[in-house]
Amino acid sequence: VIVEEGRAAGVVVKKEGGKEERMEADYVILAPGRAGSAWLLELAKRLGIPFRYGPLDIGVRVEVLNEVMEDVTKINWDPKFHIRTKKYDDFVRTFCTNPYGYVITENYGKFVSVNGHSMKNKKSNNTNFAFLVRIHLTHPVENTTLYGESICRLATTIGGGKPILQRLGDLKKGRRSTWERIEKSYVEPTNKDVTPGDISMAMPARIVEDIVEGLDKLAGVIPGINEDGTLLYAPEVKFKSVRLEITKELETTKVKNLFTAGDGAGVSGGINGAAVTGLIAAREILRRGGIKVR
Ligand SMILES: Cc1cc2nc3c(=O)[nH]c(=O)nc-3n(C[C@H](O)[C@H](O)[C@H](O)COP(=O)(O)OP(=O)(O)OC[C@H]3O[C@@H](n4cnc5c(N)ncnc54)[C@H](O)[C@@H]3O)c2cc1C
Structure with missing residues (x-):
C-alpha cells in the first residue's frame, strides 16, 4: 500500500515473474480474507496503524x-447454539452446519484443519458442524493467531500431516x-483422508473438556449428539483476524482513504457480513x- 502524507495513494502489486507494478488510487480497500490476515497484521505494524487481536475459535x-x-435442521438449515460451559465458564458454539454434507481437509501450508460443506446434487448420510471454543488472550500473550497456529501444528504432527x-x-x-473402532460406529466418516487418533494428545485439556461438556449440554436439545459413535475431526479453527483501529465507515484512523472490509480485517465473520462491510x-x-448512492 502506498501512503503519501498520511493518505492512501495506491498499491504496488507483484505480477507473475515477480515484476512490480505501481497502481495509483484515491482510495484503497484492504479485504485480503482470512488467508491474508497475517499480511494485514504486518502492514498495520509497518504503517503504525493501531490494532488489536481478535479472539480465536478452535475445536x-x-x-x-x-x-x-x-x-x-428441517427448521433451521444452519442452527447456532451458544453454550456456556460449567467448569471453565467458556463460550462454545455450533457453526457452519452442513446437513447431508461432507467434511473436508483444509491445507494452510504449515498445518491442516477441517471444514465442511453441503452440495446441491450430492448428499451424504451425515450432518456435520463446527463445535468451537472461544479463546481470548490477554497478558502476557495477546496473539491468538500464533496460539491457534501452534495448536494446529501440534494436531497436524500427531495426525501425521x-x-x-x-x-x-x-x-x-x-x-x-x-x-x-471407527468401522464399528454407526457413522461412516465422509472424510477418510484422516488419521484415527486421540484428540486429547493434540489439544489443550481445557478445549477438550469444553467440547465434551458442550456436547453433553447440546444433547439436551439434540438427543443422540453425544453418543459414543459421534465422530470428531480436529483441528477446526476460525482465526478472528486482527482488527485495525477504524471509524464506523471502516476507514483506518491512522491512514486516511484506507478502508478495511471482510474477514481478513476482522470486521466480519461470514459471507454475508463480508459483503456488507465491502458495501459500507x-x-x-x-x-x-460526490456520487449518489441509494
Ligand atoms: C469451506 C468453507 C465453507 C464456508 N462456509 C461458510 C458458510 O456456510 N457461511 C458463511 O457465512 N461463511 C462461510 N465461509 C466463510 C466465507 O467464505 C468467508 O466469510 C468469506 O469468503 C469472506 O470474504 P472476504 O471477502 O473477507 O475474503 P475472501 O473470500 O477470502 O476473499 C479474499 C480474496 O483476497 C485474495 N487475496 C488475499 N491476499 C492476497 C494478495 N496478497 N494478493 C492478491 N490477492 C489476495 C484471496 O485470494 C481471496 O480471493 C466458508 C469458508 C470456507 C473456506
Whole structure:
C-alpha cells in the first residue's frame, strides 16, 4: 500500500515473474480474507496503524447421522447454539452446519484443519458442524493467531500431516480411535483422508473438556449428539483476524482513504457480513466522490 502524507495513494502489486507494478488510487480497500490476515497484521505494524487481536475459535468438526440432526435442521438449515460451559465458564458454539454434507481437509501450508460443506446434487448420510471454543488472550500473550497456529501444528504432527478423527466414546474413555473402532460406529466418516487418533494428545485439556461438556449440554436439545459413535475431526479453527483501529465507515484512523472490509480485517465473520462491510466502505468512497448512492 502506498501512503503519501498520511493518505492512501495506491498499491504496488507483484505480477507473475515477480515484476512490480505501481497502481495509483484515491482510495484503497484492504479485504485480503482470512488467508491474508497475517499480511494485514504486518502492514498495520509497518504503517503504525493501531490494532488489536481478535479472539480465536478452535475445536472440532462433529459428524453424526442425518437422523440425529433432522428435527432441528428441517427448521433451521444452519442452527447456532451458544453454550456456556460449567467448569471453565467458556463460550462454545455450533457453526457452519452442513446437513447431508461432507467434511473436508483444509491445507494452510504449515498445518491442516477441517471444514465442511453441503452440495446441491450430492448428499451424504451425515450432518456435520463446527463445535468451537472461544479463546481470548490477554497478558502476557495477546496473539491468538500464533496460539491457534501452534495448536494446529501440534494436531497436524500427531495426525501425521492429516486431521485427527476420533469417536466421542473413545475420547471419553481416554483411548485413541483406530479404523477398526471407527468401522464399528454407526457413522461412516465422509472424510477418510484422516488419521484415527486421540484428540486429547493434540489439544489443550481445557478445549477438550469444553467440547465434551458442550456436547453433553447440546444433547439436551439434540438427543443422540453425544453418543459414543459421534465422530470428531480436529483441528477446526476460525482465526478472528486482527482488527485495525477504524471509524464506523471502516476507514483506518491512522491512514486516511484506507478502508478495511471482510474477514481478513476482522470486521466480519461470514459471507454475508463480508459483503456488507465491502458495501459500507464502497458507499463511503462513492459519497466522498460526490456520487449518489441509494
Ligand atoms: C469451506 C468453507 C465453507 C464456508 N462456509 C461458510 C458458510 O456456510 N457461511 C458463511 O457465512 N461463511 C462461510 N465461509 C466463510 C466465507 O467464505 C468467508 O466469510 C468469506 O469468503 C469472506 O470474504 P472476504 O471477502 O473477507 O475474503 P475472501 O473470500 O477470502 O476473499 C479474499 C480474496 O483476497 C485474495 N487475496 C488475499 N491476499 C492476497 C494478495 N496478497 N494478493 C492478491 N490477492 C489476495 C484471496 O485470494 C481471496 O480471493 C466458508 C469458508 C470456507 C473456506
